[in-house]
Each structure stands twice: as structure tokens, then as C-alpha cells.
Amino acid sequence: MTYAAHHVLTLLAALSAMAGMLRSRLPWRAPRTSLLIWQAIGLTLVLSVVGVALALGLAPYRLGIVPALAAFARDLAGGGLPGALTPFHLLLTACGIAVAGWVLAAFARSARSVAALRRRQRALLGLIARPHPEFAGALVVEHPAVAAYCVPGRRAAIVVSTGSLGLLTRCELRAVLAHERAHARERHDLVILPFAALHRALPASRHVRAMLDAVALLVEMRADDRAARDDGHLILATALRRFRTCDHLVSPPGTLAATEIGAGGDLDARIDRLSAPVPASTPVRVLLLAIAVTVVSTPISLFLLPV
Structure with missing residues (x-):
């Protein structure tokens, strides 16, 4: 499975989690915990979309996205990009950076x-x-x-x-x-x-x-x-x-x-x-927190680690 495919899977997982959260009233039982899940979902959606573009664009480096970006910046500053980086790779990299910049702006x-x-x-x-x-x-x-x-x-x-x-x-x-x-x-x-x-x-x-x-x-x-x-x-x-x-x-x-x-x-x-009022039980809170940690940790790890 390619690096980009991992990001596609995390994107699908975040979309599935979002659909489940929108349909269910279970989040109402633990609003604070559910807000953490929504933050994880939102972060994962952005990271996964950016990650797909950058993973494909920087694939020749065979590194995590952050290390690959650092290597790309060094090569670009030195005027010697690897021959494996085709115009298609450069376009995808530019798209990933542009989306990230657009969201931050x-x-x-x-x-x-x-x-x-x-x-x-x-x-x-x-x-x-x-x-x-x-x-x-x-x-x-x-x-x-x-x-x-x-x-x-x-x-x-x-x-x-x-x-x-x-x-x-x-x-x-x-x-x-x-x-x-x-x-x-x-x-x-x-x-x-x-x-x-x-x-x-x-x-x-x-x-x-x-x-x-x-x-x-x-x-x-x-x-x-x-x-x-x-x-x-x-x-x-x-x-x-x-x-x-x-x-x-x-x-x-x-x-x-x-x-x-x-x-x-x-x-x-x-x-x-x-x-x-129906307070959330401890198992429900633990389950919701586990979902949040799982949803957000996967794309972050993929940005840092080679696959």
C-alpha cells in the first residue's frame, strides 16, 4: 500500500466518523469529549487532503512528508532537484502546499x-x-x-x-x-x-x-x-x-x-x-476519546514517518 493510499484511508475514516457523529445523538451525552472528536476529525480532514497531494508529489524522496518537504526545500534552494521529480510531481506538491496555505490564510x-x-x-x-x-x-x-x-x-x-x-x-x-x-x-x-x-x-x-x-x-x-x-x-x-x-x-x-x-x-x-439529562458513562467517554486519538494520530504519524 502506497503512502498516498494511507492518507486516502485516513480521509475516508474521518469522513465516516463525521457522518456517524452527525447522525447520532450520542455526542450530546458528552459534549466536551465530543468536541475533542470534532477537532480530531477537522484536523484529519485537512491533513489527509494535503497529505494525499504531498505524498504523491514527494514520493521519489521515500520519506515522511515533513522530512521530504525539508529535503525538497534544500534541493530547490540549491537548484538541483532530483531527476525523479517530474512536472506531475511538482504540480501535486504545489497543490498540496497551496491547499495548506489557503486553509491557514x-x-x-x-x-x-x-x-x-x-x-x-x-x-x-x-x-x-x-x-x-x-x-x-x-x-x-x-x-x-x-x-x-x-x-x-x-x-x-x-x-x-x-x-x-x-x-x-x-x-x-x-x-x-x-x-x-x-x-x-x-x-x-x-x-x-x-x-x-x-x-x-x-x-x-x-x-x-x-x-x-x-x-x-x-x-x-x-x-x-x-x-x-x-x-x-x-x-x-x-x-x-x-x-x-x-x-x-x-x-x-x-x-x-x-x-x-x-x-x-x-x-x-x-x-x-x-x-x-442522561449523563455519559465512563465507557462511553473512553470510547469517544479513543476514537478521537485514533482519528487524529494516524495522519500526523504519516506526515513524520516514512511508509
Whole structure:
């Protein structure tokens, strides 16, 4: 079996794992572990696509991709490429490098644009928001529609509208704020960023969009779990039910909102899960982690080791 065939197999394994994760509700039982699996799947998809092109292009070196790239760079700088490297090999190598550069550039653009959005949001909040008199760290904006969201970052901001204050009881408001603080503490924005960047690189791909939506929903479920530790599952579920029946203020781009309806924020699924929680058993968590390690380790090893 050739080196490239190994990468094709890892690509097929990642696609199969992605299809299984999208069809099953088992990931909802362990959101944090499932997020690790999605990160492994996303990394494997990119590495495998790049790996197929580079493995074929650099095949004459008979090395792992990273050592072969280093040898290729030395030969290119010295002006003496091996005679076994045909124009076809050079084209495939260029394609592999271009795809890797394209994805990295999309990641950099996404990170830069999101950071700029959040700077503007914090500046705006400094002008229009006021601290909540009871809940430290929460900011209140005057608006009749309901909204609650987190502006992530090193200086995270938790924001609620006056419409939310009039809608929720004290316990429900505390649960919603705990949900948003979970986003800030666990830096869920960094979890979503690579998938958002991949979607930016491949905006027409339905599979990439489905993967981004699944990750966004798991992020919300993970924050639900953190909030429910202190305030209980039913209190947060009741708060979400109240949000679902009201007019919503659309959260600003780049934020994480507990009450967002649509892609990645399926309130019905979250409410059902909170109303009848089924914690994942240790064997399930071990199985999910084993899948993640297996999916991500194979392409990485193929980049480093000759086959």
C-alpha cells in the first residue's frame, strides 16, 4: 500500500466518523469529549487532503512528508532537484502546499476579523451598557427584546438586555449568566474558530457547514452542563423556554449566545436534553476519546514517518 493510499484511508475514516457523529445523538451525552472528536476529525480532514497531494508529489524522496518537504526545500534552494521529480510531481506538491496555505490564510483572516468585531463590540458596550447592580461582571443594555450573550476574549463581557431582566426570575437569570460565563471561561470561541475558518475557506460545502453547526450546538450544550451544576437543569431549561416564546434580539457577530435560534443553537434539542439529562458513562467517554486519538494520530504519524 502506497503512502498516498494511507492518507486516502485516513480521509475516508474521518469522513465516516463525521457522518456517524452527525447522525447520532450520542455526542450530546458528552459534549466536551465530543468536541475533542470534532477537532480530531477537522484536523484529519485537512491533513489527509494535503497529505494525499504531498505524498504523491514527494514520493521519489521515500520519506515522511515533513522530512521530504525539508529535503525538497534544500534541493530547490540549491537548484538541483532530483531527476525523479517530474512536472506531475511538482504540480501535486504545489497543490498540496497551496491547499495548506489557503486553509491557514482563511484561519488568519477569520481570527483577525472576529478580533476586530469584538473590539468594536467592547467599545460600543463601554458607551451604552451599565453594570448589573446584583450580578458582578454582567452588563445591561436597554432594549425591550430578550438577549443574553458573551463577547469572548481575554476581557470577556457578559451582556443581557432589559427585556431579559423583565422576563426571567432571579434564579433563571443566574443560570443564563452562568451559561455565558462558561463560554468565557472555557474559551469556546477558540473551539469554534477553526471550523468557522474552514467554512470560510469552503463556503459552498454542506458538510463543512454541518460540521460547524454540530460543533456550535455542542458548545452550547457544554455551557448548559456547566451552568446546570450550580443552578439545576430544570431552571436553565425553563429560562430557555421563556426565551423561545419571545422576540429575540439577534446577537452581534462573533459572540456566543445562549438563546440563539438556528444553526448551532437548536433550543428545542437543548431544552429536551436539560429536561431529561442522561449523563455519559465512563465507557462511553473512553470510547469517544479513543476514537478521537485514533482519528487524529494516524495522519500526523504519516506526515513524520516514512511508509
